[in-house]
Every structure is written in structure tokens, then in C-alpha cells.
Amino acid sequence: MIPPPYEYLNPNQLSEAISLLQKHGEEAKILAGGHSLIPAMKLRFALPEYLIDISGIEGMDFLREEEGQLRIGAMSRESSLEESELISEKYPLLLDTAKMIADPQVRNMATVGGNLAHGDPANDHPAAMIALRARVVVEGPNGSREIGIDDFFTDFFTTALQNNEILTEIKIPAAPPNSGGSYQKIERKVGDYAAAAVACQLSFDAGGTIQQIGIGLTNVGPIPLRSNSAEDHLRGQIPDDSLIRESGRLAAEDCDPVDDLRGSAEYKRDLVNELTQRAIKISIERSERGS
Amino acid sequence: MNGPKTSVEVGGMGHNIKRKEDARFIRGQGKYTDDVVLPGMLHMDIVRSPYAYAKIKSINTDNAMAIPGVHAVITGEVLEGYNLHWMPTLMSDTQMVLPTDTVMYQSQEVAAVIADDRYIAADGVEAVEVEYEPMQAVVDPFKAMEADAPVLRTDKEGKTDNHIWHWETGDAEKTEEAFQAADVVVKEKVYLPRIHVASIETCGCVASFDPVEGKLTVWMTTQAPHAIRTVVALVAGHVGLSEEKIRIISPDIGGGFGGKVPVYPGYVIAIASSVVIGKPVKWVEDRSENLQADSFARDYHMDVELAASNSGKMEALRIKTVADHGYTDAAANPSKYPAGMFSICTGSYDIKNAFTEMDAYYTNKPPGGIAYRCSFRVTEAVHAIERIVDVLALKLGRDPADLRMQNFIQPEDFPYQSALGWEYDSGNYPRALKLAMEKIGYEELRREQKEKRERGELMGIGISSFTEIVGAGPSKDFDILGIKMFDSCELRIHPTGKAIARFGTKSQGQGHETTYAQILAEELGIPSSQIQIEEGDTDTAPYGLGTYASRSTPTAGAAAAKAAHKIREKARKIAAHLLEASEEDLEWEVGKFFVKGSPEQAKTIQEIAFAAYTNHPQGLEPGLEATHYYDPPNMTFPFGSYICVVDIDRKTGEIKIRRFVAIDDCGNIINPMIVEGQIHGGLTQGLAPAMYEELIYDEQGNILNGSFMDYLLPTSVETPNWETEQTITPSPHHPLGAKGVAESPTVGAPPAIANAVVDALSHLGVENIDIPITPFKVWQVFQEKGAAA
Numbered sequence A: 001m002i003p004p005p006y007e008y009l010n011p012n013q014l015s016e017a018i019s020l021l022q023k024h025g026e027e028a029k030i031l032a033g034g035h036s037l038i039p040a041m042k043l044r045f046a047l048p049e050y051l052i053d054i055s056g057i058e059g060m061d062f063l064r065e066e067e068g069q070l071r072i073g074a075m076s077r078e079s080s081l082e083e084s085e086l087i088s089e090k091y092p093l094l095l096d097t098a099k100m101i102a103d104p105q106v107r108n109m110a111t112v113g114g115n116l117a118h119g120d121p122a123n124d125h126p127a128a129m130i131a132l133r134a135r136v137v138v139e140g141p142n143g144s145r146e147i148g149i150d151d152f153f154t155d156f157f158t159t160a161l162q163n164n165e166i167l168t169e170i171k172i173p174a175a176p177p178n179s180g181g182s183y184q185k186i187e188r189k190v191g192d193y194a195a196a197a198v199a200c201q202l203s204f205d206a207g208g209t210i211q212q213i214g215i216g217l218t219n220v221g222p223i224p225l226r227s228n229s230a231e232d233h234l235r236g237q238i239p240d241d242s243l244i245r246e247s248g249r250l251a252a253e254d255c256d257p258v259d260d261l262r263g264s265a266e267y268k269r270d271l272v273n274e275l276t277q278r279a280i281k282i283s284i285e286r287s288e289r290g291s
Numbered sequence B: 001m002n003g004p005k006t007s008v009e010v011g012g013m014g015h016n017i018k019r020k021e022d023a024r025f026i027r028g029q030g031k032y033t034d035d036v037v038l039p040g041m042l043h044m045d046i047v048r049s050p051y052a053y054a055k056i057k058s059i060n061t062d063n064a065m066a067i068p069g070v071h072a073v074i075t076g077e078v079l080e081g082y083n084l085h086w087m088p089t090l091m092s093d094t095q096m097v098l099p100t101d102t103v104m105y106q107s108q109e110v111a112a113v114i115a116d117d118r119y120i121a122a123d124g125v126e127a128v129e130v131e132y133e134p135m136q137a138v139v140d141p142f143k144a145m146e147a148d149a150p151v152l153r154t155d156k157e158g159k160t161d162n163h164i165w166h167w168e169t170g171d172a173e174k175t176e177e178a179f180q181a182a183d184v185v186v187k188e189k190v191y192l193p194r195i196h197v198a199s200i201e202t203c204g205c206v207a208s209f210d211p212v213e214g215k216l217t218v219w220m221t222t223q224a225p226h227a228i229r230t231v232v233a234l235v236a237g238h239v240g241l242s243e244e245k246i247r248i249i250s251p252d253i254g255g256g257f258g259g260k261v262p263v264y265p266g267y268v269i270a271i272a273s274s275v276v277i278g279k280p281v282k283w284v285e286d287r288s289e290n291l292q293a294d295s296f297a298r299d300y301h302m303d304v305e306l307a308a309s310n311s312g313k314m315e316a317l318r319i320k321t322v323a324d325h326g327y328t329d330a331a332a333n334p335s336k337y338p339a340g341m342f343s344i345c346t347g348s349y350d351i352k353n354a355f356t357e358m359d360a361y362y363t364n365k366p367p368g369g370i371a372y373r374c375s376f377r378v379t380e381a382v383h384a385i386e387r388i389v390d391v392l393a394l395k396l397g398r399d400p401a402d403l404r405m406q407n408f409i410q411p412e413d414f415p416y417q418s419a420l421g422w423e424y425d426s427g428n429y430p431r432a433l434k435l436a437m438e439k440i441g442y443e444e445l446r447r448e449q450k451e452k453r454e455r456g457e458l459m460g461i462g463i464s465s466f467t468e469i470v471g472a473g474p475s476k477d478f479d480i481l482g483i484k485m486f487d488s489c490e491l492r493i494h495p496t497g498k499a500i501a502r503f504g505t506k507s508q509g510q511g512h513e514t515t516y517a518q519i520l521a522e523e524l525g526i527p528s529s530q531i532q533i534e535e536g537d538t539d540t541a542p543y544g545l546g547t548y549a550s551r552s553t554p555t556a557g558a559a560a561a562k563a564a565h566k567i568r569e570k571a572r573k574i575a576a577h578l579l580e581a582s583e584e585d586l587e588w589e590v591g592k593f594f595v596k597g598s599p600e601q602a603k604t605i606q607e608i609a610f611a612a613y614t615n616h617p618q619g620l621e622p623g624l625e626a627t628h629y630y631d632p633p634n635m636t637f638p639f640g641s642y643i644c645v646v647d648i649d650r651k652t653g654e655i656k657i658r659r660f661v662a663i664d665d666c667g668n669i670i671n672p673m674i675v676e677g678q679i680h681g682g683l684t685q686g687l688a689p690a691m692y693e694e695l696i697y698d699e700q701g702n703i704l705n706g707s708f709m710d711y712l713l714p715t716s717v718e719t720p721n722w723e724t725e726q727t728i729t730p731s732p733h734h735p736l737g738a739k740g741v742a743e744s745p746t747v748g749a750p751p752a753i754a755n756a757v758v759d760a761l762s763h764l765g766v767e768n769i770d771i772p773i774t775p776f777k778v779w780q781v782f783q784e785k786g787a788a789a
């Protein structure tokens, strides 16, 4: 449980961090909250020779609504989502998600950016960001670019981030009136990764029709998934029990889980079915309460 | 008991005194093995096998030795040079310290690197190159027993199979007759999975050999320092370590639970390294090493049968068990009891006929069979009987509480001779169950359950009315490697009336520094705050077999009372001298002797102590000290009744423990707050295997959950609100009327939880679910029984 020797670098400018990444290439890793990276280093699974700590760079830890968007700095700690009034009033899905991640000690360190950049299909934020239709802002030697969340997770533990790029911010369309969200997770014990989890975010028009809906699935495939068929089934509809039931079934069809210690693939599909229905129902309740 | 006999100031038995040891623990001032730092100390890290079964073709240490700061790489070959590559287990089996040719389980120690610091040692471990030739591992004991199974212990000359031992007790013939004659027979396969002690502190030691004095000092995470000293003297005598030159110090321990009774190879390698290099060597396991390599607990496959009459009278019990011991039998049972106290399996019931037999096998898994917070296999026995009683209730259509009441050994039957040979000292089982039922509102819950069932909701109520057997043990039957299982107290009263007492046991969180002082305060009237308690240093403490199996209060606690009585005898003589009265005319009352009929003529224990050093009667030895070695006449038999209520989610299989009532009876109570704390901890360690913990291996013998990410320890979030209460049925033979307590809850809780879950699902045709009962398992039951919602 002791990593091999490495060099620790702590730039205080983003540009400096990027040039360090360019200089050290494959040998370097960004260190954010360290709660995915350091365990991997202790097990000698990850063997970076240079750790570039970005926690000293100013301006990467923020949380605000601006120009029709919710903007989350990559270095925002999970605990800051939990404590934010903005999040608890308008983004119940993000609040649910933050609360379901690990335990308070981990959440004090873990960052939202790291949770996405790690590319772990078991992490909870990816599905939430899928449901929220987020865009990820990354900065590299040639300036910054935005990546839609559906293009961000490319393979098992692999993202669209180049190894000379840093994720700086997450942009989420501001929640319109009459919207609600929920994150439903089954874990074996507190602090565990999901056996399966479902994120839902939806909004209604004035007539009670679902205008927009996002459904993201955690840990039931090699990458975090969007359930397009469940979303399509509900979009433009006035939800009722049978529509919701069918959406659960469709989400279960959309996922691709494997057998492991958390249970069989079939069990996880069944969980996705049930959790999708629960997430939708709670999202609806919350939207009506908000309206 | 009607309240404490002593004042708050004296703080004898029955007072809720805050634990003395907590002053240092809560300030981070405890001194654990890893806190020991010696000048020139080196650090050890261990190369471990990635394979469960493999030939070692070569070990190349050159690259490791080339790392600056690496002092030595110890291999089996190096140890063989000193004939230290093998060691005996506490069960008189044999175990490699380091292998010379074969590894027998994954994570087995293969070599050790000794370096200037812990980091260099870890890099050295990475640099040792070992070439293995993997072989097909035997992981399942049922495969190990097949005729064509490969013989694993080829080191044992003439061994032709993987069988370790057969053990049986009871009357097979009479039991069979009773089964033949019975109206009803129920059978169930019950498996108690392999689990692991997960104490906060892992194992480790600092071994310091002084080449000039020829003296070895070892700070070590051990629950039994004295026994360890003798074992070291016996196995390392040939390299010049003689018992008077060995000092084992067991400093503060962060939890033991049986996992710190065995001798692990790491200790021996560290000791050997220190002797060879002539410098202190520290070894401390990391969490995964502890989980993957150290002794496991349980792993019993039991076939349980119970025979009864139509009216529900239990007639006979039979249990046949296959015990998986892994690579070697490294249990820590009393020598005569290879299956520990498993024969307590008739439980709280008056069953006249019983027979149990067991066969133990070797497999390619870590060795062990230790008693994880249980008095040697009592957990297994209690699970078997408490589960099968519920199966019988189901079969007969009887309420499980009612069936238990019908078959309990009655209060007037004590001392009770069990069919498997134990003399139960005391008990009142109906009272405990009745109290539990009242407290939880049993009848009302049954009504609620009926209604819910009609609505398709799943709710279950589970009972466990267990009997424990603790306090090993009487010398006629109990020894470990020949050393009788007494325990001891050495008590010294200082001239100013304060005291120090030392014991052969060793607290790992039980609170001995507080409770032993309370016992002495009770017996002598010296305030417990003025009595210093010490344990764990073999150079200063009297010999004893250590702390495990809830034995400390039954043995060393009794020794404390007896030593105090010896002090009182001498004090009486001194008081008679001071009061110019005859000894017979004196009467003892907490803290003083007074002349019968004139209580104002009195001498306090403090005055007497002063006189013992300043004005002792001629002809009497000066000083006021006593030592007692207590050989218990019998075991003590704590018991309890637990009731658990669960609600189960019909979709996800999630189990919620709605309520859990625990009624315990451990005889007279020394410190109610400590008892309460022990019960809370024990219940949580009973919840853990019931719903979360199991060591899982694949067919190659690879551990699949070798870290806490997947070996699931419950936290406060998973833990229900324990509702506890005690009844008191004193032990008739223990000087304080006390019994052990700390293990009852760990033993009693799992079947209460399992019974509750099975009860919730019994109408679907479920008779048994093996622990740990996870939501996934419950979901599988839904699928199998066609009951998916």
C-alpha cells in the first residue's frame, strides 16, 4: 500500500499546469481530490512519475448560475454541492448525487471534475450530468473547448480528455420552472459504488406535458449510459403509471451490466427498471412542488 | 443485584465508572505497537504469493538488494539455515514461516525485505523476482475430500488425503433411535461463511534482539503474551533463545477479537531478522495483508437435523459438519477441543439425545479457524440450533417463541447436564424471552405481519434464544499446547493504601483497567481510582493465557477476587494486632475491619496497609501482597434472547432492520456501562456476518474481495438502534457471580436476523437462507419462488 517514488508539482497557474502536462506527457497525472488516483497509486495500479496538483490554482472552485447556465468549477468539492443553497433549491438531482457519493470524509476532498475525468462508470456524477445534459469545458495548449457530455465518456475509464488537457468547468442548462430531478442508488453499504443507480431530470410545460427529460444510468455498462428509449417514451407525454412503468422497462433494456460481487446482470437490470420508475416519480413530485 | 454495595467514591461493582483507559485513547495518547520507535530500527515488508497453489521455481533477490537502504531479503532458504522455516500452530499442526518450494494460499508470505524505512522496504518487495509454476488449487472442501483430489500437504510424510481430523461427541446410537422413533424430523444445510476479524489495528511487532545481553524484547499485537513467550522459547530454543531472556510486551491493542491469538509468520520473520541482523525490526501489516493472509473464522458446512414429537417436544439433535481449515489447522482452540465448544449446540433446550461429528479438511486458502469474538465455535453451534428450531416451528405450524418456551431448560433444572456433556451453571431462559417479547410487543407485531402479508408486504420477526459457554477453562479439560487455561492476578497494596494489580490477561478494548479495579475495590474498599491495573508485559505480569473467548472476567476477574481475599486474610491479622482484638472478633465491612458489636473500633484498609509496612505484628511477614492463580471449577453460561423485526422491499430485496431487542444475562455486572458498550459492539459484529461480510474466493483460490471496498463492514449508517436490557442470573461457582459477556451478542445476533428474514419469506416456501443475507440473495429468492413483484 505504498506507491513508488514520484515527483510532486504544484503549479498556481492553469497555463503552468498545462505546460507541465505537455512537458511530462504520459508520465504525468493531474491530482485533484486524489480520492480515485491515490488509492490506485497505493495499489501500484497507477504509476505516475509526476503528480501535478491543481488544487492551488485559483478560480477553479466555483458554483454559480449565469446566463442561463449553472456553472460548476472542476475543483468544486462534493461537499460544496451539499452545502450550496442554489443546489438544494434548484438542482435536487445534484444534491441527491453528492449525498450518495462515498462518505463525508471522501466528499470533503473529492471534486466534481475528478469524478468525471476519472471516467469510472461506477462514479455517480456522470449519470447525473448525462441527465442534466451538461457540457464539459476543457483547457489545453491550444485554448479551451467544450465537449457535450454524451461525447465525453468514450470507453471503460477513458474520456475525450487529451493527456495535455485539464477539465476546468461543467456547464449545465439552468433548470427551467416546473422541473425536478432525482438520483436513486442502490449500494451494498454506505460508501459503496452503485450496484445500479439512475439519474432523472425533467421539466414540464404549462400544460403538464414533459418537455425535456434526461435519464442517466450508473455502473450498468462499460461507460455511464443515457437511456434514450426511456427518455423518448416520456418526452411530450403527460406521465401516468403505465408510461412510467414502460420507461423503467426500456431503461433496463438500454443498459448493459455484467455479473460481479454486487449481483448478477439480471438483478442489476431489474434494479434499473425499478430505480428508473422511482427516479421519475420523485422528479415529478419535486417539479410539482417547485411549481 | 440491588444496586452497588460500595459508595461512588469507592466505585466497586455495579458503578458506571468511565473507562480509565479512555483518557489516553480519546486524546490519541494510546501506545500501540506501531508507536514503538527504537534507535537504529529497521522496517520489514513482505513479498506475498499471487497464486493460491504454486511451485516456487526461483527467487531472485539481486535487484532488491541493489536498492540503497535494503539490508536483507529473508527467504525460506535463509530461515532453513537456522531451522526456523517451519513452526507449529496452536493446534499442533505445522505451518511454513517462509516457503522453500511451494506456496499454499494466495497472499502467503514468500520473502521479507528488511530496509531502512517502510518505503524502501516496499520498493524492495516490488523488486524481488519470484518465478512460480501455478498448480490447480483445491478451494472447496467437498472437492478436497474426493478420492482423486490432489494431496495438498505433501510435506506430511505418508499423508494420502486432505483430511485433518475427525471429531465426534454424544451418543450416536441413542440419537439414531430417537430419530427413528420421532414423529417429525427436520433437516437443513446451514453454511457459516468464512469471515475475517477486521480490528482497527492490524497485526505487527517490533522485535529487538540485544546481542550483548542475548535478550529478545518483542512488542507485539498479541492477546496472549505469556503463551507467546513460551512458544518462542520452545520453537527457537535451538538458536539460543531461552525463556528468561525473552520479553513479550503487548502494548495497547486496537481490537483483537481472536485474530491476535495466533502466531503469524510475519512475527517470526521479524524476530529472526532482528536476531540475525542484530538491530530492532518493525513489521506492521497493511489492511489488505491483514484481510487476505491472517487467520479467518467460521467456514463450517453443517448438516443439521432435529427430531421432535407432534406436540413439539424436541427429542434429538444431530449435526454433521465439514470444516474448512485452509492450508493448515491454525485454530486457537483448547487442545482437547479441535471443534472448540461446538458441543454447546443443544443450546437452551432440553434435548435428551444429541450427536455431533465433524471432519476437517485442508484447502488452498489461508489457514485458521479462529474464534472471532466467540468462545471457540459457539457462533457456529448457536446458528445451527437457532435456525433449525425455526425450521421445526415452520414445519409444525407453531409460533417460534412458543416452541422455544416449550423446550427451554427450566430455571429449576440448573445445574443442568447437557446431552453433550456440559454442566450449565445457571440460567432463566423463559424470563429472558418473555422480557424480550414484552419489550418489542411481540403479539402486536405478529398481528401486523399477518395484515401485511395479506397486502403482499414482507415483514419478518426473528428470535434467537442462545446459550453461550465461556471462561475457558477448568484445568482438567482445558489447555493450549499443554499449558492449563488458568489465569492470574498479582496484587500489591502500597503503604499509603493504594494498589497495583497485574494480570495474565490482556485487554484489547474490554476495559480491564477499569473493571478489574472495580472488582478489587468491591473486595477491598480501596477506591477503584486508586488501583493501577497492568497487563501485557511478561517481565512484570504473572503468567496467564490471555484474553479471548470471554474468559477474562471468569478467570482473571475471579483471580482478582481471590487475591483480594488473601489480602483480607492478612489484613485481618494486622487489624487484630492494631485493635488488640482476636481475629475471630473482627468483622469485615467494605473497606474496614471492626470489632463485632463495637463498630467504632475499626481499622480501615488504608490504616492496615500502612501498618503492614510500619508496624506489622511480630511473627508475620511485613508487606501486603498476594497472588492468585485461578483454576475455574466450571465454565460460565451466559445467555440471552434477541428479537429482530425486518421489513423487506419487494422490488429490490433490500432489508431494513426495523427493531432489534437484545436481552442479555451475564450474571452479576461489574460495570453496566461497559457491559452495554460490549453488547452494542458485539451486536454490530453480529449484524456484519448476518448481512455483509464474507471472504469470497474464485476457483483458482483468488480472493475476490481483498479490501474494504468489497469486504463490507457495516458502519453506523447500517447499524440499527439496539434496544438492550439485562436480566441477572448469577453464576453459582464464580466468586463474583459474574459470567463473560462480550461475545454473547456476536453469537446471538446472526440467527435472530436470519430468522427474521426467513420468517418474512417463509410463506413463499423459504426455509433457510445462508448468511450473509444480501438484497441480491433476497432478490434471487423472489426469482426462484416466482414471487417477483
Ligand SMILES: Cc1cc2nc3c(=O)[nH]c(=O)nc-3n(C[C@H](O)[C@H](O)[C@H](O)COP(=O)(O)OP(=O)(O)OC[C@H]3O[C@@H](n4cnc5c(N)ncnc54)[C@H](O)[C@@H]3O)c2cc1C
Pocket (backbone or CB within 6 Å): A029, A030, A031, A032, A033, A034, A035, A036, A037, A038, A039, A074, A100, A101, A102, A103, A106, A109, A110, A111, A112, A113, A114, A115, A116, A117, A118, A122, A123, A124, A125, A161, A165, A166, A167, A168, A191, A192, A193, A194
Ligand atoms: C472510499 C471511497 C468511496 C468512494 N465512493 C464513491 C461513490 O460512491 N461514488 C462516486 O462517484 N465516487 C466515489 N468515490 C470516488 C470519489 O468521488 C473520487 O474522489 C472521484 O471520483 C475523483 O475525484 P478526485 O477529485 O478525487 O480526483 P483524483 O483522484 O484526484 O483524480 C482522478 C482522475 O481524474 C484525473 N483528473 C482529476 N481532475 C482532473 C481535471 N480537472 N482535469 C483532468 N483530469 C483530472 C486525475 O488525473 C485522475 O486520473 C469514492 C472514493 C473513495 C476513496
